[in-house]
Amino acid sequence: MTTASAHDPTTVPGATAVTGSTAPAARPRLRLATAWLAGCSGCHMSFLDLDELLFVLAERVELVYSPVASDIKTYPEAVDICLVEGAVANTANLELALQLRARTALVISFGDCAVTANVPALRNLLNRDGRGGAEAVLQRSYVDLADGSGRHPHAPGLVPELLDQVWPLHAVIPVDLYLPGCPPSAERIAATLLPLLDGQRPIQAGPAMLRFG
Numbered sequence: 645m646t647t648a649s650a651h652d653p654t655t656v657p658g659a660t661a662v663t664g665s666t667a668p669a670a671r672p673r674l675r676l677a678t679a680w681l682a683g684c685s686g687c688h689m690s691f692l693d694l695d696e697l698l699f700v701l702a703e704r705v706e707l708v709y710s711p712v713a714s715d716i717k718t719y720p721e722a723v724d725i726c727l728v729e730g731a732v733a734n735t736a737n738l739e740l741a742l743q744l745r746a747r748t749a750l751v752i753s754f755g756d757c758a759v760t761a762n763v764p765a766l767r768n769l770l771n772r773d774g775r776g777g778a779e780a781v782l783q784r785s786y787v788d789l790a791d792g793s794g795r796h797p798h799a800p801g802l803v804p805e806l807l808d809q810v811w812p813l814h815a816v817i818p819v820d821l822y823l824p825g826c827p828p829s830a831e832r833i834a835a836t837l838l839p840l841l842d843g844q845r846p847i848q849a850g851p852a853m854l855r856f857g
Contacts, residue, residue, distance in 0.1 A: 657724035657749045657840065674724040674841060676701070677709035678754070679744055681737040682764040682810065683730030687755035688712045690827040691727070697834055704841050721747050725840060727754040727823070727833075731761040732811040736804035745817035752836065756826040756856055758813045765810040777808030821846070824856045 657674055680688060692712065694701070707713055708720050719740065726748045732738050745751055756762040770780040787794040797803055813819055823836050832853060839846040848854060 657843075674705045675708045675720075675722060676705040677707070677719070677723045677726040677744070677748065678711070678713075679709070679719070679726060679728045679730075679740060680711045681728065681730030681741065681758070681813070682733035683755065683757040684763075685712075685729070686827040687727075687729040687757075687825075690825075690830055691833055693830040694834060695830070697830075701837070701841075719743050719747060723748040725750045725752065725837075727752045728758050728813055729754045731757045731764040732807065732813060732816050733764050733767075734804040734806050738807065738816060741813060741817050750820045750840070751813075751817065752821045752823050753813045753819045754823050755828055756824055759822050759824050760856070761810050761812040761815075762826065765812075768809050771809055778806035781806060821848070824854060826857050 678688060678691065688711065692698070701707075705725075708723060709716050709726075723744070726744050728741070728744065728751060730737070732741055753759045757764055761768075767781050770784060771777050782796045786796055814822075821836065823832065825832055835853065836846045836848075846853075
């Protein structure tokens with residue numbers, strides 16, 4: 645799978661250079677986005693479980709794109725941070741992944757489906773030795789197991805075409821941070837986002853931050 649162009653993974657949005665002044669500089673509100681690819685939305689539900697911390701985020705970020713908090717259909721330019729839930733399973737997933745990487749300073753692989761492809765990748769078992777691919781998945785799901793006269797779904801421009809294989813996010817674009825969990829807990833999400841708001845990289849160590857599942 646061809647990946648997007650390389651970028652600088654050490655850059656933290658909002659970080660400011662030391663100028664010698666002792667007065668703290670006012671930080672601009674970061675432009676935050678969340679995206680949903682092939683996943684169950686559980687990671688976004690966990691994001692909403694931040695509860696009162698959502699009010700803190702509302703004061704410190706501008707939420708510019710999100711399936712749970714915005715009706716904007718087009719991914720915007722100049723996004724500082726994006727949490728990406730889900731694996732890359734169809735052409736729409738791939739298009740959005742490439743687009744958000746090109747328009748975002750820091751991309752976070754959000755949850756086990758994004759990090760490993762997880763449950764959506766179970767259909768890869770029908771693509772043994774590179775044979776079968778999307779055709780085998782459609783045949784099994786819509787014809788072999790159909791109750792009546794099954795047929796393959798095909799609606800160009802309306803229903804995205806399946807990729808031959810489901811991929812984790814980092815297989816198609818460079819990823820800056822990994823936030824595992826199925827879903828990640830609200831505490832783990834907070835421990836990742838809050839340092840970023842202060843221009844720091846989060847400390848990702850130990851089972852509390854890195855355990856899958």
